[in-house]
Amino acid sequence: MIWFAVLACGVGCYLLKLAGLSVPSRVLDNPVVSRVADLLPVALLSGLIAVQVFSTNGTDGPQLGVDARLAGLAVAFVALLLRAPFLLVVIAAASTAALIRLG
Template sequence: MIWWAVLGAGVGCYLLKLAGLSVPAKVLGNPLVARIADLIPVALLAALVTVQVLAAPEGRALVLDARLLALGVAVLLLLARAPFLVVVFGSAAAAALVRLL
């Protein structure tokens, strides 16, 4: 039974990709459509990060722990235009310090 689900998901992904490739160039040339297409990956990534930071591993609860502080430190460092490695190590150090305390 699981193989049918895997094959169905594969066909669905292929059809979704085909639908994206079959959009006429006139539609993609519209500046509004281009702007929305540029922002969709950013919104999806932000949603995934938020779920991973706030979700409890065992159930349907919100958790406020060191991950949230690390995300806040990363946002502040990004706003300060710090290099990527500084952002990564700075947020990891903040989470480690909070967990140590």
């Protein structure tokens, strides 16, 4: 049963990729479609980050929580505002979260 699910997911991913490649170029030349395609990954990544930073799994199920990840996110935000290189942003955020968890 598990192999059927793995194969079905593989075929589904292939068909989704094929659908994206099959879109006519006149649709992709539309400025609205181009703008949405540029901003959609940012919105999805922001949503994933928010879920990872603010959710904890308590004894009663998923709950809203704040811990060291929020401080790391804040440091990353400030570093990005200061136009720091991406690698430095990641190191600063991870170090901040690690130091808070250490203490």
